[in-house]
Structures are given as C-alpha cells and as structure tokens.
Amino acid sequence: MSQEIPTIQIIDASKYVGQTVKIGAWLRQKRGSGKISFLQLRDGTAFFQAVVVKADVSEQLFERSKGLKQETSMYVTGEIHEDTRSSFGFEMAVSDIEIIGESHDYPITPKEHGTDFLFDERHLYLRHLKPFATLKIRNTLVAASYEFFNQEGFTKLDAPFLTGSAAEGTTDLFETDYFGESAFLAQTGQLYAEAGAMAFGKVFTFGPAFRAEKSKTRRHLTEFWMIEPEMAFTHQEESLVVQEHYIAFLIEKVLEKNDQELDILERDKDLLRSYTQLPYPRVSYDDAIKLLQDNDFDVEWGVDFGSPEETFLANHFAKPIFIINYPKAIKAFYMKRHPTRDDIVISADLLAPEGYGEIIGGSEREDNYDLLKARIEEQKLDMAEYEWYLDLRRYGSVPHSGFGLGLERMVTFVTGEEHIREAIPFPRMINRLRP
Numbered sequence: 422m423s424q425e426i427p428t429i430q431i432i433d434a435s436k437y438v439g440q441t442v443k444i445g446a447w448l449r450q451k452r453g454s455g456k457i458s459f460l461q462l463r464d465g466t467a468f469f470q471a472v473v474v475k476a477d478v479s480e481q482l483f484e485r486s487k488g489l490k491q492e493t494s495m496y497v498t499g500e501i502h503e504d505t506r507s508s509f510g511f512e513m514a515v516s517d518i519e520i521i522g523e524s525h526d527y528p529i530t531p532k533e534h535g536t537d538f539l540f541d542e543r544h545l546y547l548r549h550l551k552p553f554a555t556l557k558i559r560n561t562l563v564a565a566s567y568e569f570f571n572q573e574g575f576t577k578l579d580a581p582f583l584t585g586s587a588a589e590g591t592t593d594l595f596e597t598d599y600f601g602e603s604a605f606l607a608q609t610g611q612l613y614a615e616a617g618a619m620a621f622g623k624v625f626t627f628g629p630a631f632r633a634e635k636s637k638t639r640r641h642l643t644e645f646w647m648i649e650p651e652m653a654f655t656h657q658e659e660s661l662v663v664q665e666h667y668i669a670f671l672i673e674k675v676l677e678k679n680d681q682e683l684d685i686l687e688r689d690k691d692l693l694r695s696y697t698q699l700p701y702p703r704v705s706y707d708d709a710i711k712l713l714q715d716n717d718f719d720v721e722w723g724v725d726f727g728s729p730e731e732t733f734l735a736n737h738f739a740k741p742i743f744i745i746n747y748p749k750a751i752k753a754f755y756m757k758r759h760p761t762r763d764d765i766v767i768s769a770d771l772l773a774p775e776g777y778g779e780i781i782g783g784s785e786r787e788d789n790y791d792l793l794k795a796r797i798e799e800q801k802l803d804m805a806e807y808e809w810y811l812d813l814r815r816y817g818s819v820p821h822s823g824f825g826l827g828l829e830r831m832v833t834f835v836t837g838e839e840h841i842r843e844a845i846p847f848p849r850m851i852n853r854l855r856p
Contacts, residue, residue, distance in 0.1 A: 459472055497515055500513065547846060553682075555686065559832045570650060594633055607629075615823070618652060622654070659822065668781075746759060746765045747766060753784075770783075786822060
C-alpha cells in the first residue's frame with residue numbers, strides 16, 4: 422500500500438528533508454536553461470526554490486515548467502533537499518506540477534517600478550518580498566503587544582470609532598452624519614481607556630485612529646493603528662518603566678521570530694538588539710532645548726520638535742530616549758500640570774533613533790476635577806461633550822497615567838523602512854484612498 426504524500430507549507434520544509442511532499446504555491450519568478458528550470462515559489466509562509474531537471478521528469482512536465490507564468494498557482498510535488506547556497510536553506514527537487522490557476526500579463530514584473538504604480542497595485546504588491554517581510558513583522562508586533570499586556574495584567578478594552586467630540590481638542594477630524602447630528606472618526610481611544618482603567622485598573626485599547634491632517638511627510642497617515650494602555654494608581658515614572666519594557670519586549674520578539682524577514686529587509690540585527698538595553702535616557706524638554714541650541718538648532722523654548730530635532734536628539738544618545746515635561750501650551754488638555762511649574766505638564770514622548778522620531782506619546786492625566794474643568798474651558802471645548810469624562814474625576818478620582826504607541830511608526834523603526842506607507846497593508850494618505 423503506497424504511503425500518502427503529505428501536504429506541507431514551505432516554512433516547514435526543514436522537517437521533511439529527504440521526503441517527498443506536496444506544496445500549494447505561487448510562482449514568483451523562474452529561470453533556467455534547456456536542461457533545468459529554477460522556480461522561485463512562495464506560499465504565504467516563506468519563499469524557496471524548486472528545481473525541475475529535464476533528465477528526471479517527463480518531457481511533458483518539463484515543458485509545463487518552462488511555460489509557467491509569474492503568479493500562476495499550482496501544487497508542486499517533490500523531494501526536499503538541503504540548500505546551503507540559499508538563506509532559506511532548503512529547496513525542492515520537483516517530480517510533479519499541477520496547475521491550479523493560470524496567470525497572464527501580471528503587471529508587477531521583476532523590473533523597477535515607481536512608488537505610485539506599486540501602491541496603485543498594492544493588492545498585488547503585498548505578494549512581493551519587501552511588503553511580505555514588513556507586514557509579517559507588523560503581525561509579530563501586534564501579537565507581542567497582546568502577549569505583553571496580558572502577562573502584565575491588563576484587560577483589553579474596545580473603544581468606539583465614532584465619537585461626538587475631539588479627544589485632543591483639534592479640528593483635524595473626519596466628520597460624518599450620524600442620524601442627523603455630527604459624529605467624528607476617533608483620533609484616539611484614550612478617554613474611553615481612562616474610563617476602563619477606573620473599572621479594571623489596567624486596560625489597553627487597540628484600534629484604528631483617524632487624523633484629517635493635510636500632511637505629506639513620511640511619518641503620517643490619515644488612518645493608522647494605535648495601542649493605548651491606561652493605568653490607575655500609576656504615576657508618570659512608573660508608566661515610563663512600562664513603556665521601555667514594552668518596546669524592548671517587542672524588539673526581542675521580532676529578533677526571535679522574524680530572522681528571515683529582517684534578512685530580506687537587510688535590517689541590522691545587532692543595532693536592533695542594542696535598543697533592548699534598558700533603561701532609556703530621560704531628558705527634560707528644558708535640557709533638550711539647550712542641547713539643540715548648543716548644536717546650532719534655531720529653536721526657542723515653547724516650540725514642538727520637528728523631524729530634524731527629534732532625529733538629532735535620539736541619535737545623540739544612540740538609543741530611544743524619553744523627552745519629558747513639555748510646555749503646557751503645546752500639549753493636550755488632559756495632561757496633568759507639573760506640581761512646581763504652571764508652564765509644563767507631566768508628559769513624555771519616546772523618540773526612536775535613526776530618524777524615526779516619536780513612537781510613543783504619553784502623560785500622567787489630570788486627576789483634579791477643578792483643574793481639568795478649567796483646562797476644558799480654557800481651550801473653549803464644548804463642556805457638555807466632556808461631562809462624562811469629568812465624571813471620572815467626580816466619582817473616586819485617582820492618579821493615573823497612560824500612553825499611545827503608533828503601530829506603523831513602530832513597524833518602520835523595527836524594519837528600517839523609510840516611509841510609513843510601507844508599514845500598513847493598504848495605506849490611507851491625503852492623496853490615496855484606493856485600493
């Protein structure tokens with residue numbers, strides 16, 4: 422009785438050396454001569470090479486292999502061999518090919534293509550090496566976030582995407598009609614996370630955020646994903662410890678699980694590993710301004726930092742750094758005022774080196790009812806929209822802190838990608854709503 426041939430995934434090839442297996446795959450590229458065909462295959466788990474030798478197969482099968490077009494889907498049967506010449510380490514000696522779906526005139530060829538073209542074809546470009554590697558790392562960062570917060574005792578809280586007001590008091594909102602009244606796509610889940618923290622102690626939200634900013638920088642999207650933890654009975658320094666351990670944990674997980682993907686992206690693993698060394702420096706906004714001025718930056722106290730300033734500051738320390746206690750005038754109304762200075766708030770931004778800038782923004786939250794109400798009035802926000810938020814201070818207020826990590830910014834930092842559009846499957850920018 423013949424033994425059934427196992428169907429496997431490429432990523433598991435190492436477990437089947439010397440065995441004949443079957444793999445469902447797509448053809449990335451092919452090359453060859455009159456006597457051999459090299460098929461570059463992918464199946465969604467990994468990439469490797471299948472070899473069709475004319476002398477070892479029927480004439481019909483060899484001709485079939487030579488006629489395959491880019492992105493044709495097929496079942497490929499053959500024996501797994503070690504292949505020390507490739508980074509993957511294994512290949513297949515093909516004995517059969519069963520075509521499933523033919524592909525003709527695939528638009529993304531091995532030649533160079535422009536960025537606009539590749540994002541017009543993003544639904545197909547996801548199949549290619551760089552986006553595949555980048556988005557696999559994104560997946561690891563998401564899974565690792567859940568793992569970290571679960572093991573630290575956080576409860577996952579789902580914040581609404583539709584809100585009646587701006588959490589950060591800005592006008593950069595996408596507005597929609599909600600049964601006759603105005604509603605907005607949420608900028609953040611933070612205010613709802615604060616409500617959750619008063620119920621569960623420690624919570625985190627994970628979901629999309631929307632900003633109607635007409636920005637064309639390499640760091641901005643109009644739709645992006647935020648991970649926002651909130652912690653009751655927690656002061657800012659305690660929050661900073663959680664933040665730096667979280668970032669180190671994420672990087673360690675990528676180094677553990679995405680070795681092949683980091684190689685595809687040519688990311689410096691030793692450099693990434695250096696970013697797991699804790700603690701990260703804490704630099705006051707005051708000292709950051711002085712450091713910038715001493716290095717010929719034209720900045721005055723009270724301004725927010727742009728990309729050049731953030732890049733210099735993080736590169737100066739060659740690791741992620743916290744800039745703490747920003748001016749009150751440039752930060753959101755909910756941040757707690759400093760106990761000895763009225764012009765700054767207890768806040769922190771975590772800046773990544775290599776030009777990646779702010780990846781986390783956080784603060785201790787104002788827990789005093791009267792001071793929070795005064796800030797809402799000062800910024801001329803609609804008090805009625807924030808009565809529920811003030812309730813959190815009316816009924817058993819406690820010190821609490823939180824932060825938000827921009828997932829796509831973290832992806833670009835870890836992968837070494839230059840533009841944030843690479844860090845999300847289907848980017849939304851001011852000039853891109855499709856596909």
